[in-house]
Amino acid sequence: MKQARHPSADEMTLVATMTALSDPIRIGLVRVLSDGRERGWGELRAPVAKSTLSHHLKVLRDAGVTRTRQEGTRCYVVLRRDDLELRFPGLLDAVLAAADDEGVGDRVGLVDAR
Amino acid sequence: MKQARHPSADEMTLVATMTALSDPIRIGLVRVLSDGRERGWGELRAPVAKSTLSHHLKVLRDAGVTRTRQEGTRCYVVLRRDDLELRFPGLLDAVLAAADDEGVGDRVGLVDAR
Numbered sequence: 444m445k446q447a448r449h450p451s452a453d454e455m456t457l458v459a460t461m462t463a464l465s466d467p468i469r470i471g472l473v474r475v476l477s478d479g480r481e482r483g484w485g486e487l488r489a490p491v492a493k494s495t496l497s498h499h500l501k502v503l504r505d506a507g508v509t510r511t512r513q514e515g516t517r518c519y520v521v522l523r524r525d526d527l528e529l530r531f532p533g534l535l536d537a538v539l540a541a542a543d544d545e546g547v548g549d550r551v552g553l554v555d556a557r
Numbered sequence: 558m559k560q561a562r563h564p565s566a567d568e569m570t571l572v573a574t575m576t577a578l579s580d581p582i583r584i585g586l587v588r589v590l591s592d593g594r595e596r597g598w599g600e601l602r603a604p605v606a607k608s609t610l611s612h613h614l615k616v617l618r619d620a621g622v623t624r625t626r627q628e629g630t631r632c633y634v635v636l637r638r639d640d641l642e643l644r645f646p647g648l649l650d651a652v653l654a655a656a657d658d659e660g661v662g663d664r665v666g667l668v669d670a671r
Contacts, residue, residue: 457655461579467572533651541571541645 447504447511452526455507460531463506464538469499471548473508476522477539482553484518489551561618561625566640569621574645577620578652583613585662587622590636591653596667598632603665 463469468489476482489496500520503509508527511520527535542548577583582603590596603610614634617623622641625634641649656662 457584457652457659457661458579458581461575461652465572465575465579470571531651531655533647534655537645537647537651538571538575541648545571547571 447513449504449510450507452507452530455526455530457531459506460508460527460534463502463508466499466502467548468496468551469503469508469548470538470542471551472499472503472520473522473535474539474542474548475551475553476509476520477524479522479524481519481521484520486554487520487551488554561627563618563624564621566621566644569640569644571645573620574622574641574648577616577622580613580616581662582610582665583617583622583662584652584656585665586613586617586634587636587649588653588656588662589665589667590623590634591638593636593638595633595635598634600668601634601665602668 464473468491471489472487475487484496484500487496489499491499500509500511500518504511504520507523507530509520510523511518513519524535578587582605585603586601589601598610598614601610603613605613614623614625614632618625618634621637621644623634624637625632627633638649
């Protein structure tokens with residue numbers, strides 16, 4: 444975690460990005476993060492085990508979709524919207540619009556979203 | 558093949574479409590078909606076994622990305638660009654632009670593209 448590898452925008456690949464964005468939980472996480480705010484992993488709510496959530500966050504990070512940082516014992520994640528837009532113009536917005544329309548990842552949210 | 562099931566535009570799902578478009582061979586096939594022309598399967602050239610190519614064409618068809626028809630003993634395939642645009646506005650163009658830029662699926666082409 445401390446040495447988490449993040450691809451630069453140049454290193455991102457279309458196939459890894461499309462793969463990262465082809466799972467409902469990961470799409471849900473991206474939707475939650477689409478407001479641009481950094482979130483602690485503990486704030487994220489998803490209908491999967493913590494280990495599975497951690498795996499999904501790693502897939503998103505490794506593809507370059509998100510950036511993760513550790514502060515003490517806590518991990519935080521933020522969407523790399525600008526890098527995605529630079530590398531794959533229009534892709535993220537198209538996916539977010541379709542996901543909103545279809546309700547993909549609706550069961551992913553924030554713990555205290557009251 | 559004769560009874561090939563094609564989802565309607567309404568039945569297409571984001572996850573199936575993203576999955577279909579997350580493989581370099583399938584992206585290459587979509588690029589070849591992006592000129593809108595229907596192609597015989599025999600015209601398609603890809604660096605994989607025929608059975609693998611057939612599988613990729615089935616994944617594209619089942620997701621709704623392409624439409625396949627059989628005429629006698631030959632199969633033909635065409636990109637469902639309008640249905641994709643209707644269901645997922647901007648997605649196909651974003652993927653095609655990124656694939657062109659990155660050269661994804663460059664080894665897929667037409668047999669007689671001389």
